[in-house]
Amino acid sequence: MDKPKQQGRIEPYHHPAAGWGALKYVAINLIKERVAGGSYRTLFKQNQPDGFDCPGCAWPDREHASTFEFCENGVKAVAAEATTKRVTRDFFAANTTEALMKQTDYELEQHGRLTEPMVYDPMTDTYKPIEWNNAFALIAGHLNKLASPHEAAFYTSGRASNEAAYVYQLFVRMFGTNNFPDCSNMCHEATSRGLPGTVGVGKGTVTLEDFEHADTIIIFGQNPATNHPRMLGELREAARRGATIVSVNPLRERGLERFASPQHPVEMLTMGSTKIASLFIQPKLGGDFALIKGVAKHILELDDIAVENGTERVLDLDFIARHTLGFEAFAEDLRNEDWSLLERESGVAREDIEALGRIYANGKRTIATWGMGLTQHKHSHQTVHILSNLMMMKGNIGRLGAGLCPVRGHSNVQGNRTVGIEERPTAEFLDRLAQVYSFEPPRGQGLDVVETVEGMLEGHVKVFIGLGGNFAMATPDTYRTWDGLRACDLTVHITTKLNRSHLVHGKHALILPTMGRTEIDVRNGVSQGVTVEDSMSMVHISYGMNTPASKHLMSETAIVANIAHATLGDSKVNWLAFADDYSLIRDDIAKVFDDFANYNERIRHPGGFHLRVASRELEWETSTGKANFVVHAVQEDTPIKRAQKIHGERLMTLMTTRSHDQYNTTVYALDDRYRGVFGQRRVVFINPADIEMLGFKNGDWVDMTTVWDDGIERRANSFRLVEYDIPRGCIGAYYPETNPLVPLHSVGDVCNTPTSKSIPVLLHHSAEPAVAHPF
Ligand SMILES: Nc1nc2c(c(=O)[nH]1)N[C@H]1C(S)=C(S)[C@@H](COP(=O)(O)OP(=O)(O)OC[C@H]3O[C@@H](n4cnc5c(=O)[nH]c(N)nc54)[C@H](O)[C@@H]3O)O[C@H]1N2
Ligand SMILES: Nc1nc2c(c(=O)[nH]1)N[C@H]1C(S)=C(S)[C@@H](COP(=O)(O)OP(=O)(O)OC[C@H]3O[C@@H](n4cnc5c(=O)[nH]c(N)nc54)[C@H](O)[C@@H]3O)O[C@H]1N2
Numbered sequence: 001m002d003k004p005k006q007q008g009r010i011e012p013y014h015h016p017a018a019g020w021g022a023l024k025y026v027a028i029n030l031i032k033e034r035v036a037g038g039s040y041r042t043l044f045k046q047n048q049p050d051g052f053d054c055p056g057c058a059w060p061d062r063e064h065a066s067t068f069e070f071c072e073n074g075v076k077a078v079a080a081e082a083t084t085k086r087v088t089r090d091f092f093a094a095n096t097t098e099a100l101m102k103q104t105d106y107e108l109e110q111h112g113r114l115t116e117p118m119v120y121d122p123m124t125d126t127y128k129p130i131e132w133n134n135a136f137a138l139i140a141g142h143l144n145k146l147a148s149p150h151e152a153a154f155y156t157s158g159r160a161s162n163e164a165a166y167v168y169q170l171f172v173r174m175f176g177t178n179n180f181p182d183c184s185n186m187c188h189e190a191t192s193r194g195l196p197g198t199v200g201v202g203k204g205t206v207t208l209e210d211f212e213h214a215d216t217i218i219i220f221g222q223n224p225a226t227n228h229p230r231m232l233g234e235l236r237e238a239a240r241r242g243a244t245i246v247s248v249n250p251l252r253e254r255g256l257e258r259f260a261s262p263q264h265p266v267e268m269l270t271m272g273s274t275k276i277a278s279l280f281i282q283p284k285l286g287g288d289f290a291l292i293k294g295v296a297k298h299i300l301e302l303d304d305i306a307v308e309n310g311t312e313r314v315l316d317l318d319f320i321a322r323h324t325l326g327f328e329a330f331a332e333d334l335r336n337e338d339w340s341l342l343e344r345e346s347g348v349a350r351e352d353i354e355a356l357g358r359i360y361a362n363g364k365r366t367i368a369t370w371g372m373g374l375t376q377h378k379h380s381h382q383t384v385h386i387l388s389n390l391m392m393m394k395g396n397i398g399r400l401g402a403g404l405c406p407v408r409g410h411s412n413v414q415g416n417r418t419v420g421i422e423e424r425p426t427a428e429f430l431d432r433l434a435q436v437y438s439f440e441p442p443r444g445q446g447l448d449v450v451e452t453v454e455g456m457l458e459g460h461v462k463v464f465i466g467l468g469g470n471f472a473m474a475t476p477d478t479y480r481t482w483d484g485l486r487a488c489d490l491t492v493h494i495t496t497k498l499n500r501s502h503l504v505h506g507k508h509a510l511i512l513p514t515m516g517r518t519e520i521d522v523r524n525g526v527s528q529g530v531t532v533e534d535s536m537s538m539v540h541i542s543y544g545m546n547t548p549a550s551k552h553l554m555s556e557t558a559i560v561a562n563i564a565h566a567t568l569g570d571s572k573v574n575w576l577a578f579a580d581d582y583s584l585i586r587d588d589i590a591k592v593f594d595d596f597a598n599y600n601e602r603i604r605h606p607g608g609f610h611l612r613v614a615s616r617e618l619e620w621e622t623s624t625g626k627a628n629f630v631v632h633a634v635q636e637d638t639p640i641k642r643a644q645k646i647h648g649e650r651l652m653t654l655m656t657t658r659s660h661d662q663y664n665t666t667v668y669a670l671d672d673r674y675r676g677v678f679g680q681r682r683v684v685f686i687n688p689a690d691i692e693m694l695g696f697k698n699g700d701w702v703d704m705t706t707v708w709d710d711g712i713e714r715r716a717n718s719f720r721l722v723e724y725d726i727p728r729g730c731i732g733a734y735y736p737e738t739n740p741l742v743p744l745h746s747v748g749d750v751c752n753t754p755t756s757k758s759i760p761v762l763l764h765h766s767a768e769p770a771v772a773h774p775f
C-alpha cells in the first residue's frame, strides 16, 4: 500500500480530436491487450450491417456506412473484450479477495477475462470453481427461501441485450418483484422521467438523418470526443455545411474545438481539421436551468421586437397552438423572471445568454443534445422540462433537422428499459404481461439503485443479482454501498471481467462469467444473434465474431434463463427453450409490445428498424394529449447553497466525470489526453483564482470532504490541483475515485439520480502525502 503517489504529467493538448493521436492510441491498446491477430478483423466489423453492435456507446450507426466507422474508444471497448489475458481458477486460488482489494481498478481490469463460474469460499477468502448447475441451484435456494420476493434486487447494466433483459424482467416479475435497480437510475433517468411530462415519451425525437439537415446544434453537458466519438462525424459534417454548433459546458472541452476525421484521408494527410463548436458557453455547475430559462426569456423578447417591427415571428405560433398546452403560463413566468437572478444562478452574463438566444432564434432547424452534465443534478428533472419548453417555443420537435437528442450511455441501456427493465412499470404493460403469460405480476413500485443500497443497509434486501456492471464502484457513497453489499446473504455478478464488485461481496457470492457481444454465441448448433436499441431508437441485430474467451462461458441470455428455470421451474414459460433459441424470445417480445410486431422479420433488414417514438410523429402521449409547457421556478434552496451559507466562497461544487481512457468504472489507462492529463487520475480541475483564494499552489495535493448534514464523514484523499478553464467555485475530478464523496441521499428530484455533477465539498491540504489508493 505504501507505494509513492502517481507521478503523472500535465501538458495542454493542442491537436484536433481523433486524428493521428487516436490512431496511435489504437495501436498501443491492441498491443497492450495482446489482441490475437485473428481478432483484428473484428474491429472492422463493428457497427456494420453483418457485424456486432459496438459495446462502447449508444450512438447510432450510419445505416449505409460504406467505410468502417473508426472510433478510438470503440476500439478500446472491443480490445478490452478481445484481450487474450485470462483470469483462471489458479489466479483466484493464488489471490485472496483481501489481497485483490489492494489493487487499483486499473490493475483489476488488466487481469483479463473471467473464464469459469466461481463461488466464494470464506475459509480461504478466495473464489473456487463451481459447476454451472450448482451455481443456479445455489441462487434458486437463496431466492426461494426469502420471506418475500421483495428481499431480492436485480440490477442491470445497459450492455445486456434486449433478449437477456426481457427474459430477466419476466423471470423477476414471475418471481414476484419490481426491484429493478439499473444503471439508468444513475444516468439518463431525468430524461426518461422528465420528457414524458412535456412531450410524452422519454426518448429522443431525432435520427441521424436529422443531423444532416440541422442548421443549429446545441450540445449541453456532454463530452462527445471521449464518450461518443462517432458523434464527431455528424458534427463535422454539420460544421462543414455551415451549421452553428454551440457547446454549453463549464469546461471548454478541447475535443469539441477541432476534429480530424480518420474517415477522411485528405484531412489526415494534410494535417487538416474541422472547426466544430463556434461558441462555448460556460455555465457554473448546475446552472443550465437558469441559463435555458434566460434563453427562453430572450426568445420572447426577440419575438416582441419582431411583432413591433412587423418582421417574421420568432415563436412558432402554429406549433404552439396546434400541439401544445400551457404556453401562456410559461410565457408569463418568463416575463416575470428577473435577469439578475438568471445571471447569478447560471453563472453566465446576460449578454452571453442573449447571444445564445439569438443563435437559437436564427436557427431554422435546431437539435439540442445532452448528456450527464444535465442529468446528474438536484434539478435535472426541471432542466429537462425547460429544455423541451425551449424547443417547443420554436416548433423544433417532430420536424426534419430538429429535435430533442438525449445521448445515452451504455450501448443498450435504452433497449433494456423498452423491454421492461423498469422499477416503476405502467399498469398497461403489467396488464399485457398478465394476459400473455397468465400470471399476476407485482403491482407495487420496485427499488431503484439508491433505494436498493438503503434496503441493503436496513437489512431488507438480502440477495443482489447483477446482470453486468460494477455496482460497488458505480454507485454513490462507496463505503456505505460496500456495507450494504457485505450485509447481503448472497451477491451474484454476471460479468465479463474482474471488478471490485466481486471483491465486496455478500456472505455467499458467485461470479458468473459471460460472453461479450463480440463473441460467437452458438446454442444448439445455431449461431445466435441478439438485438439492441441505440440512442435514436434504431433496433438491430448483432452477431459476435470472436471465439469466446473460454469454453466454459455462457451467454447472458442463457444464464438468466437457467436461473429462472432453477428458481421457478417451467410451469408458465419454457425457459430452457428461450436459452437455446433467442428468436423465441423475440416472438414473445412482439406479443407484449405492439411496436415490436414482426420483430424477427424486421431485424433481417440491414441496419434494423426504427422503433416508433410518438413525439417524433407529433403525437403526444401525455396525460393531456398535447405537448405541455411546464413551469418551474429557479431553485435557490439547494444543498450547495446551504453549504455555501456555512462555508462561504471556500465551498466548492464538485462534478465527477470520465477521463478519455476509461469506460465508466473500467479504467483502460491513466491518460485524459484532450484535457492534458497523463499517467494519473487523482487530479482536481480548478480555476487558478480559486487556487489562490484557498491558499494553495497549482500542483498541490489536496484531500476533499463533503459538506452534508447527516453526520457521516465523507472523504477522498490525495488529489493533485490542476489549474483549468472552469468557472469559479466549480471543480472537476474523475469518477469512480470520487464516489465516496457523493452522499447516498444527494439525489435529483423525481428521478432519484445521485447528483454526481454537484457535490458540495471542501479542499484541505493533503494529510497523507505518500499513500497510494486502491481506487
Ligand atoms: N469512452 C467512453 N465512452 C462512454 C462512457 C465512458 O465512460 N467512456 N460512458 C458511457 C455512459 S454510461 C454514458 S452515460 C455516457 C456519458 O457521456 P457524457 O454525458 O459526456 O458524460 P461525462 O463524461 O460524465 O461528461 C459530462 C460532460 O458534462 C459536463 N458537465 C458537468 N456538469 C455540467 C453542468 O452542470 N452543466 C453542463 N452544461 N455541463 C456539465 C462535463 O464538463 C463533461 O464535459 O458516455 C458513454 N460512453
Ligand atoms: N460519481 C459518478 N458516478 C457515476 C457516474 C458519474 O458520472 N459519476 N455515472 C453513472 C452512469 S452514467 C452509469 S451508466 C453507471 C455505470 O454503472 P455500471 O454499468 O454498473 O458500470 P460499468 O463500469 O459500465 O460496468 C463494468 C463492468 O461490466 C461488466 N461487463 C462489461 N461488458 C459486459 C457484458 O457484455 N455483459 C455483462 N454481463 N457484463 C459486462 C464488466 O465485468 C465490467 O467490469 O455509473 C454511474 N455512476
Ligand SMILES: [Mo]
Binding pocket: 183, 186, 187, 188, 408, 409, 410
Ligand atoms: Mo451512463
